[in-house]
Amino acid sequence: MTDGIDLRDATPGDDAGFKPHTSHWGVFSARWRDGKLDVRPHPGDPDPNGIIDNFPAALRHRARIAQPMVRKGWLERGPGPDDRRGRDEFVPMSWDAVMDLLGSELARVRDKHGPGAVFGGSYGWASAGRFHHAQSQIHRFLNTALGGYVRSVNSYSSGASSVLLPQILGGYEEITKRNVSWEQIAEHSDIVLAFGGMALKNSMVAGGSISEHVERGAMERASARGCEFVLVSPLRSDLPVAARAEWLGAIPGTDTALMLALVHTLAVEGRHDRDFLDRYTVGWPVFERYLLGATDGQPKDAGWAAGLTGVPAETIRSLAHRLHGRRAVIVVSHSLQRAEHGEQPVWMGAVLAAALGQIGLPGGGYAYALGAIGYYGRRYNAVPGPTLSQARNGVAEFIPVARIADMLLNPGTQYRYNGQTKTYPDIRLVYWAGGNPFHHHQDLNRLRKAFGKLDTLVVHELAWTATARHADIVLPCTMTLEREDIGCSSNDPLMVAMHPVVEPYGEARDDYAIFSGLAERLGATEAFTEGRTVRQWLEYLYEPTRTALAEQGLPAPGFDEFWTAGSMMLPQLPDDGGHLRKFRDDPDANPLTTPSGKIEIFSETIAGYGEPDCPGHPTWLPRVEVPRPGTPMFLVANQPATRLHSQLDFGGHSTDSKHRGREVAQMHPTDAAARGISDGDIIKLFNERGACLAGVRVTEDICRGVIQLPTGAWYDPVDPEDDNPLCVHGNPNVLTRDVGTSALAQGCTGQITTVEVERFDGNLPPIQAFEPPVTAAA
Template structure:
């Protein structure tokens, strides 16, 4: 394959039929508006930016949908002008000797400012060296985090595209948000559930008699969405508050949502991480009273006959009675019984959050919610059953019938040999066995995201994951974009120890986050307000297609992630060292 075709693959313009090339070329952009209002978007909604003499002076929501304020919508100026990384930086010990970079000094070493072109060459050279010496599986680019929204400048996909085309990498499965539930739910319900559309809010508001918030805090978490928030969730929770529904909040602490619904909702506070015991107590009471839907269980479920011996204590000698549950969860047996009967006798929607599954055996919480709802027999009835995404990205907002825009994709694994890019592995006529082996050693190497520290500290270790055996590769090169895993990951001290194991860590970042400070090479990147892009509003509603118009000029030495990976493609193809 010719070099220009490789660069075309790296730039990925052909993958974006709905997006004009002018969006990607700064020299073709029209002049920025220096004064007035500019429409753009971020994860916290569609925004109006007010600029004066080319500076942001104010940001506000494009449209107000409820009386619940979202202060994130007023932070645009702070995000653009404060705590920015102002130039490409390399850790002093790494710059002095990349082969002996003293990784134990990460987070402690001095930083040296370098030219952008030199940083690009350095990353390309060290990435090649790592692959040549230790193989593609030693390069970790799974990356993860709440990158800026936008379908073009989507940093993680751009990273994956570059890494795939240049030879492959080790990735990850799952995420931190729903790491347990998203694995167990397909085995229980046949689908993911946690990132799927919910029973629509109009149906809930019309038909539900009891609405339960089990471990969710929507008034706080609905401030953001994965795309751009359509801001419908606040409106619907506001309508719920003003309705005649009985609202029950089951949460160890009185959250922002608990305070918002104070005077309207009943708050029940079990001990943390005892939700399953409380649900088992309800289930046992329903079973002992004969108040469960035998027909639903017989017609629409399998396995109840295996669950009952555990519930009654026949299998282990411990009946999961409300009294037994009360000793564990701290809620009186009478309340547990009352709730169980209330849920059975009234059309009940159980809205569950994700925090209850972020623990050892966390998969049991959502599994037990589905089991309890199956006993109630209301799954599939209007306003009944369960939902695991009402607190996230405005789940339950009705889905629009319009189109959905596309964007970047991660491409396929490329083959690089003797300093030349030969094309995509799937296109090479090298024989099925060789091509398949290449794919196994690159695109198919992945482990659960939450095991990143364990993987770095224990290369070669084999773990069980979702019914399979996974062996950690020896990771020697990390490239992370659009996230802050040093504070996102559990057990920070162990994570920091793990991050001092690889030889090279590269980070694209806007701010001096803890993760940026723990890198060897840092590229300063633009915010979503310093570039043109396009996105949807509403992860579930697909309500709008939004032009994310550039609000201000690029700050300091910041580059778009798109530009950085385009330049890395050029460096990697030319073999610069």
């Protein structure tokens, strides 16, 4: 299995010296020569991602952290709440001194308050390497050295769906990873109705390594075969040109109403699949009464939906007719559930697919989040990849991931989650390694206040993100190119030996080295390290893959052979449609893991929770956040195209996309003209929560009444002494609302908010986001 494309390059001349490596956005090779980094994508990738071009400028950028730093106020006054976080000076310290200091603080909190007073923050996207996976490293350390920590569950991307889908369709990963594939779309689908689209900027990245970007090609092949793509989104770019899609520019947040009207048309015209609904679902009669208006006096017909969505009634009825009797797949993107009542479009999309009778067919049914991330819609590997054990967490308490500010601001307060009444813990210390909450959290000015309540905030970072600037103790960690690892994903066949390309920047250390030093100070060296060096860990983690290959009678090279080769192709399982296909073939022998064993159109379980904001079946619920005087426009704060989240925002590919140093927003010519705004102006977006500046691109590829500004520009307040400072760089999360999707899932609602927009004519403040903070003497 070592006969895949060799990522090393030992040829003479100018091409010599490239070493294999990989990232969340693609496998690549790199070399460091004459003080310059060169990168090139995997030669077998049909559609390489340009994000790898962030590496050269980022590797030795001035934003990198060169040595351990401690916030001056914390050093002078000791642990405790402090509103100076984020605007204080830092004092450089030696590694020995800072490790002794932090070891003592961890012991103090553990011994005085218990491990339940520690929150372990990490978002898991720090590296495609499976050993230097920051989330695994920090959780393993906190479990072995402190006895546990308060954790978070779910994700900002799928907070609502990951709670809902197991209750109505079964296992979340079965639905997203082993269901409708890109191969099936290319070969079998007749019509793809994509709510929120399948933007390539999203599917270009994956949780692990990714060697082939197949999405554009699959849509191109499907379209050439005659498959129709229909995009429902305020943004035309949410499907690539290759799909040749019909664009329905719906008002943001109204997808549920449109889906209801499609099902209503099918039902009243007798075009819904009654046999499928009777055999494979529960709750249709209850839902149908709501659909037809028997329970509330309002039929959910096309005329009703037209007034809510902005899509003409005849277009809705025509679309329902086009879906009927064809191999149709309903796609609902992550973006739809990152909003008020985010559970509803996820649930309603499944009901629409069920009403069409398409669930479980090749290239048909319900493809939740297809295109949302690079490892969805692909085959599973037939052997396991490397995985670092996180050990046992002795603390049972957790929070939904997007509720961190609520937890820090309201310890002891009760809240509802997934049918339970829970209580926010009293957190004294937050330890963050991997992730930048000042990117993915909402209402950043509120988050600043929340972090001010802590005794201590510890951050591992490679660069001066806003999270690092708000920390008390900042420990510089290595970038992926500065260490060795194994890159792998459960849905990508290429496993990569990630060779280090350059020495660590300044005094930066691997997370493993940092945690090993702290474990020694806390008497937990053996529990954390098990006596292994990094190379010994890589050999240990590789062995289950080698063993599984040998058991299948396949070539199973030893670690040294794999490392020298640079990569290895792994076998993959058939594209069999997973459990939903088996369920369709024989629902009695292969029931779903839902309470009823069937698709739950009406859920007795969810209805029993009694949550007004998430009833027992999909429902159109009025929103709080709607345009009104003072904030007359919708803001769509979606994922960026030139970086992963906020990672390497200071890299060349990311900075080249900015305008006069600011992130770029898009708005319709009509909205721009009404405000005296021209293409290329600097604009100010604002609401009651905050304000930010951005460049502007005026385009007809966005609906009227909508402005779009991607997330990920590093938070850069021009006046950090102000309670609501202006972010001059263009971070939309100073504007978004920090509330849960509902009491069921408590997911984030950061995708959509409302704002006013005006041209900015004042003196333009400089961008300081990538400048190191002020340092002071000890």
